[in-house]
Amino acid sequence: MKTIAVDAMGGDNAPQAIVEGIERARDDFPDLQFQLFGDESQLKELVKNTTRITIVPTTEVVTGEDEPTKAIRRKKDSSLVRAALAAKNGDADAFYSAGNTGAVLTAGVLLVGRIKGIERPGLITIFPTVHKDQHFLMLDVGANAESKPAYLHQFALMGQFYARDVLGLSKPRVGLLNNGTEADKGDTLHKSVYELLDADPDIDFVGNVEASNLFNAPADVVVTDGFTGNATLKAMEGTASTVMHLLKQNLLNNGLLPKLGAAMAKPAFKALAEMFDADRAGGAVLIGVKAPVVKSHGNSDADAVYYVQKQLDAMLSHGTVQSVIQYFSTHPEKPAAAAAHKEE
Amino acid sequence: MKTIAVDAMGGDNAPQAIVEGIERARDDFPDLQFQLFGDESQLKELVKNTTRITIVPTTEVVTGEDEPTKAIRRKKDSSLVRAALAAKNGDADAFYSAGNTGAVLTAGVLLVGRIKGIERPGLITIFPTVHKDQHFLMLDVGANAESKPAYLHQFALMGQFYARDVLGLSKPRVGLLNNGTEADKGDTLHKSVYELLDADPDIDFVGNVEASNLFNAPADVVVTDGFTGNATLKAMEGTASTVMHLLKQNLLNNGLLPKLGAAMAKPAFKALAEMFDADRAGGAVLIGVKAPVVKSHGNSDADAVYYVQKQLDAMLSHGTVQSVIQYFSTHPEKPAAAAAHKEE
Structure with a gap:
């Protein structure tokens, strides 16, 4: 049995849509149980059946207007902070919120905590392709504004584990988002990343891919820096x-x-x-932290909430985070190899 | 009378579509005359009426497979190089090609030449918006892979002249493409650019804009670095x-x-x-060089060729390049002010 800590007060439709989605997921995924963090009286009224659902009363709510770092530091009894802490302390196996994006990412990095050996966690989004039932994922779509080659090298490796476990691909193809397909394209950062990905025998690297072509699925895992990835995601x-x-x-x-x-x-x-419908593929996943952290759109409805639990069920049953922890603990050279490029 | 040097052999449909588009433009824009650089026998056969059209025989063609810098250096008698040189030497007032993008940009920078005081020329693309007959422009969409704050500051100023002359806006609103709308968003580069744009009284700066929202026209001139701009353009x-x-x-x-x-x-x-239909708004303009340089899509048809001449007619009749030259010759502090940020 895996436990998901849910920020039941996060998002425009909380707590109603959150509770409704969680109850449906509870019915469909027998290996999941849920901790709903939020206003006790509201949640008690909304939850129809408490099988595998525990209400954990909290008194504060992080809003969309809150400055992320301040909110994490000051609203200690918010549903968002308490749910993140449950994942940190091992009371839960994953943390989910549809609330303030910056606050969720900050809670993921600062509270749930970075995996040893990971330079920066990255944010994954899943996209449809023109091929029915085929998806690709892109990371980092915005967890980091500044990037170094080592980060993107690690994004590629982490993205592979996610694609394997959640998209069901035994050997995901990794592409680098660049300003042309030729091997010598890009700025200093992307040229360095190209070399790192190309040289890594653990990566099935298919070379550079362009933003014009992503829906045709030239790669299953598209690696990008958080600034470019954010602009590309939003443009799409x-x-x-x-x-x-x-x-x-x-x-x-x-x-x-x-x-x-x-x-x-x-x-x-x-x-x-x-x-x-981005909702069907689940939410955005912060990868590189010690437990799965998923953020869905602020306007998530019960459907969106439901599909996030499906996604978490896949990550938890396959042990995606454990695979990442295991890989980087046995490959201490992976950030080190890249570190040489940092001086550029 | 203004003269346009045309690479009549550039693009998938050259020289037929080029000649057809030029003849239609010649009929509609009485203040333009054209020099068609290319294969003499082919062009003689295609041109129906030589009024305001001169054929300039050349013996070589730059192909899509040519490496840009090598092509410029070695194919001295190519239609592309000869047309660019005509704009450089003052034999023509502008240079147009539908050929090899890299070669056209390289010819623009190396042959036509940078305007004094301009750090880097930028590439402008014009986009439609959800509002009928309203457009916005974005630069740089890919002339530069590496960027510094000073470049983007100058892109904003140059983009304003273009928006004024070609889009007919008396006071274009300038926005900075960033990963959020708040003033403190972005990486070091974009934070520095925000400060420069915000502090410049010659810029009507509306703040940060996001790629998700561009079609709603939050700005008339969207300033971006060439790497992000390229990904955003291609994603759109x-x-x-x-x-x-x-x-x-x-x-x-x-x-x-x-x-x-x-x-x-x-x-x-x-x-x-x-x-x-991107063609209607004209081609991509390399701004910051001593004469208008326009590149249209490789698959340009006669329509696309025609609309580029309309665009050039607007730039030439308003003296857009002269305005840029004049502005930067009387504002020597503009790159200097930005240069202080380069060390970051």
Whole structure:
């Protein structure tokens, strides 16, 4: 039995959507139990069935307006901090929140804590591809604004474990997001990372990949620095939603014929919306910390909450974090080898 | 009368599409005349009317496979190099090519030459927005892999002149592409750039903008480093085309009803495709060199070629490059002020 510490007060739809999603996940994943951190009276009223669900009363809430580091330091009895501490102390095996992103990442790094040998934890997001039921993951999508070659080398290795356990790929292909596919492309940082990935026999490196091509799945694990990865993720999300929105608008505003067509084309729109439904692939995972830490969108509904538990079930049953800990404890040269490049 | 030096052999559809687009532009823009650099016999056969069109025979062609710097150095009688040299020598007022991107940029920087006081030329791309007939521009989208704060400061100033002259905005709003909207966001580079833009009274700085939001036009001039800008541009282009492609596919594969719907919804698709038709906004402009240098997509058709000439007509009639030269000759402190940040 694995225990997930849930920040039941995090996100726009908390605590209702959180409780609803957790109860559905509890019914479907028999090896999971849940600690719901939050307002006792609200949670007591919402939880219909307490099988494998424990309410842990807390008195404070971290809001979207809170400055992350301050919130972690000062709101000691918040649902977010208490849930993170449960994962740190071993009272729980994972920490999940739909709350303040900065605060969740900060709690992950400072409270749950970095794995020994890991220079910087990275944030993973999972994307759909044009191939049905095939996904790829990208990291770091924003946990770190500044990057060094060693970080990205470790992201590649950690991303492989995640792709193996959660996407079910025995030998994930690793690509480096760069400004061209040729081996000599990029700035100093990405040229150094290319050499590190290319030289590592533990990495199935397929070379550089470009942001224009990601949906065609040139790689299963796309490695990037947190600044570029953040811009790329946001550009992809923003463009997909803008194009769908404009197309719908055009269909409705171009007279009767398109309006009828739109009604008839509805199933196609729905299929695409489902494909691009980031919620189904789960939340963003902070990897490189001592327990799985997952953050889902602030507007997560019960569905999104449910799929995060599915994702956590996969990570916990495969022992993804243990694999990372084990690998880096037996490969002390991995950050060291990269450290030589730090001076550049 | 302004003269445009055209690499008539550059691009997948050259020289036919180039000649066709140039002849249409010649008919519509009476203040432009053209020098077509390329294979004499082919061009003689293609050009229907030589009014304001001169054929300049060249014997070599730079291909997509050529390494840019080598090509510039060795293929001295290529249409690309000869056209760039015409703009350098004052035989022409601008240089246009749909050929090898790296070679066009290298020719722009090395042959046409940097404007005095400009640290690095930047590459501008123009984007549509969700507001009809409103566009924004972003630079640098890939002329420079490595960046320093001073470069981005100058990109902001140069981008303003372009937005004023070509987009017709009297007071363009400048935004900095960053990993969050708060003033303290970003890595060292972007924090320094924020300070420079915020402190410059000649810049109407609206603060940080995010890649998720660009199509809503939070800024008219989006300033970014060439590495992030390149990834963001490619992510936007790749996502837009993937979403449109998938939606079409879904419409056609989901049975008769959607297929009928698709036929009826065709006008809406067409309207969107036109909106996202990058060609209409012209090509990518290398700004910061002594004459306008424009590169359009390798697969440019006659339409794309035509719209580049429209864009050049706007730049040349407003004297955009002269404004940049004038500004930086009278503001010698602009790169110097930024230079202090270089040590970081």
